[in-house]
Amino acid sequence: MIQSDALITDVGTSGPFVRVTLAAPAIAPGLEAGRFVLADLGDYLRALLFPARIEAQEFDVLVSPHHPAAALRPGIAVDLIGPLGQGFEIPAATDRLLLVASTAHLPVLLPLTHQKPGSAASLREKPGFSIALLLSAPTAADLYPIRLFPPAVEVTIVTTDGSAGHRGSPLDLFPDLVRWADCACIADDPATYPALAEIVREVRAGSGRRFVQALVVPPMACGVGACQGCAVSVVRGTKLACTDGPVFDLLELR
Amino acid sequence: MTIDLAPNHKAGLVLANPVMPAAGCFGFGAEYARLVEVEALGALVVGPLTAHPRRGAESPRLVPTPGGVLLHTGLANPGLSAILRRYARVWARSPVPVIVHVAGTAPDEVVSCCQRLSGLETIAGLELGLPDTADPDEATAIIQAAHASASQPLIVRLPLVWADALCQAAVEAGADALTVAAPPRGTAWYAPGNHFITGRLYGPFVLPLALRALRRVAALVSIPLIGCGGIHTVEDAQAFLRAGAAAVQIDGAIWRDPACLAHVARTLQVK
Numbered sequence: 001m002i003q004s005d006a007l008i009t010d011v012g013t014s015g016p017f018v019r020v021t022l023a024a025p026a027i028a029p030g031l032e033a034g035r036f037v038l039a040d041l042g043d044y045l046r047a048l049l050f051p052a053r054i055e056a057q058e059f060d061v062l063v064s065p066h067h068p069a070a071a072l073r074p075g076i077a078v079d080l081i082g083p084l085g086q087g088f089e090i091p092a093a094t095d096r097l098l099l100v101a102s103t104a105h106l107p108v109l110l111p112l113t114h115q116k117p118g119s120a121a122s123l124r125e126k127p128g129f130s131i132a133l134l135l136s137a138p139t140a141a142d143l144y145p146i147r148l149f150p151p152a153v154e155v156t157i158v159t160t161d162g163s164a165g166h167r168g169s170p171l172d173l174f175p176d177l178v179r180w181a182d183c184a185c186i187a188d189d190p191a192t193y194p195a196l197a198e199i200v201r202e203v204r205a206g207s208g209r210r211f212v213q214a215l216v217v218p219p220m221a222c223g224v225g226a227c228q229g230c231a232v233s234v235v236r237g238t239k240l241a242c243t244d245g246p247v248f249d250l251l252e253l254r
Numbered sequence: 255m256t257i258d259l260a261p262n263h264k265a266g267l268v269l270a271n272p273v274m275p276a277a278g279c280f281g282f283g284a285e286y287a288r289l290v291e292v293e294a295l296g297a298l299v300v301g302p303l304t305a306h307p308r309r310g311a312e313s314p315r316l317v318p319t320p321g322g323v324l325l326h327t328g329l330a331n332p333g334l335s336a337i338l339r340r341y342a343r344v345w346a347r348s349p350v351p352v353i354v355h356v357a358g359t360a361p362d363e364v365v366s367c368c369q370r371l372s373g374l375e376t377i378a379g380l381e382l383g384l385p386d387t388a389d390p391d392e393a394t395a396i397i398q399a400a401h402a403s404a405s406q407p408l409i410v411r412l413p414l415v416w417a418d419a420l421c422q423a424a425v426e427a428g429a430d431a432l433t434v435a436a437p438p439r440g441t442a443w444y445a446p447g448n449h450f451i452t453g454r455l456y457g458p459f460v461l462p463l464a465l466r467a468l469r470r471v472a473a474l475v476s477i478p479l480i481g482c483g484g485i486h487t488v489e490d491a492q493a494f495l496r497a498g499a500a501a502v503q504i505d506g507a508i509w510r511d512p513a514c515l516a517h518v519a520r521t522l523q524v525k
Contacts, residue, residue: 043318231312231315
């Protein structure tokens with residue numbers, strides 16, 4: 001973990017998101033899906049940014065057009081603290097990885113759909129390895145375009161209004177997919193987590209620790225566990241999202 | 255430039271620099287080890303801690319406010335025994351004096367903490383936080399309990415709103431120095447949860463309130479004062495020193511910019 005300037009090298013769009021590329025050679029190598037940086041974007045609290053694409057020298061973040069990072073422009077230097085937190089842990093024995101996300105939370109999971117250069121245990125090189133993504137949005141217009149995913153990612157779409165894919169809730173399709181998976185990673189509104197946890201308990205009783213991992217991101221101040229501000233209630237007390245998370249065992253959350 | 259925050263105490267509390275982090279903002283000394291040049295500081299203020307583990311407040315604990323943040327931790331900490339197990343070695347390695355902040359929850363708990371910390375050479379001083387609701391009698395009881403059971407110099411951190419009302423009682427009860435002041439409390443509406451949250455306020459807007467409190471206290475007592483509240487720049491720290499503070503504590507600014515601690519310390523050292 002360091003505090004260091006990153007240079008904005010590119011800004012574009014990626015589906016409904018603004019894509020910002022940050023050159024941060026001292027920070028990028030330590031990033032992975034679910035880990036984050038705190039960026040000084042002018043507000044009193046630093047903005048929490050998750051990498052959506054990670055390279056050796058740089059990383060991309062995908063943010064909504066209303067996010068303060070969307071106003072960044074190439075050539076600007078941004079003060080970062082990172083890498084921070086504990087990311088998604090995909091066991092080396094995983095053959096069937098399930099990703100579950102609403103479009104708004106999808107960027108956090110995107111590094112899991114791409115190979116990270118230099119990663120010795122790149123799962124996508126593993127014979128027989130497959131990834132399924134359960135992606136939800138209110139309408140088809142809100143979706144992240146399927147063409148932007150690597151071909152190897154099997155995408156299942158759910159929209160609330162039925163304008164694309166399955167009409168209804170991701171909960172409708174989650175039971176079958178979680179039966180299929182041997183590891184699952186979720187990035188969604190935490191209000192959906194109790195229902196997802198109930199399904200996991202029902203259809204995959206006795207699954208090991210961290211079989212299903214879920215992202216929880218409360219507001220953070222320090223990012224290092226000093227302020228005690230980002231508490232997350234878990235079965236046996238309280239943990240801090242910044243140092244113990246922000247990725248938690250779904251069944252551990254209370 | 256050295257500052258003795260406890261000139262009337264047999265051990266004294268000499269700092270090589272007037273800048274230190276505020277309790278509640280720096281963890282227990284290990285959290286910022288890779289982000290802060292500790293050797294540039296005058297001291298570390300770690301904690302708060304209590305005798306027994308406290309789970310603290312439920313989530314959410316933190317609400318952004320205009321220009322700052324409201325934080326309610328409920329004094330979450332693993333308790334004195336666990337803290338000593340985890341951090342005593344960190345404190346022993348500290349290049350600067352370590353001051354442990356004890357939450358002044360009740361006299362018996364304060365005594366329990368101070369007695370346990372009393373013999374530890376790695377701890378240069380204790381800072382006692384008073385409850386925001388303490389009247390002079392309650393404050394006196396807590397401070398006397400701490401003073402009687404601690405061998406190290408005792409700093410008392412005053413509630414901002416009652417700083418001038420409590421400062422003389424604190425001195426008479428045995429305080430070697432006073433921190434002026436604890437972050438003020440406020441209330442914010444937490445829309446996602448549809449409820450209010452009350453907690454401590456951090457941000458530059460606290461500075462004029464704390465500076466006013468420090469000037470009033472400086473007119474009433476003659477022991478060393480530590481200015482604390484809303485310091486974000488070298489100029490902010492200098493304002494407290496001009497107002498009569500012997501040293502300063504930096505609070506929420508550490509979260510925004512951990513490097514500011516050493517920057518303020520080095521700049522004041524040069525001047």
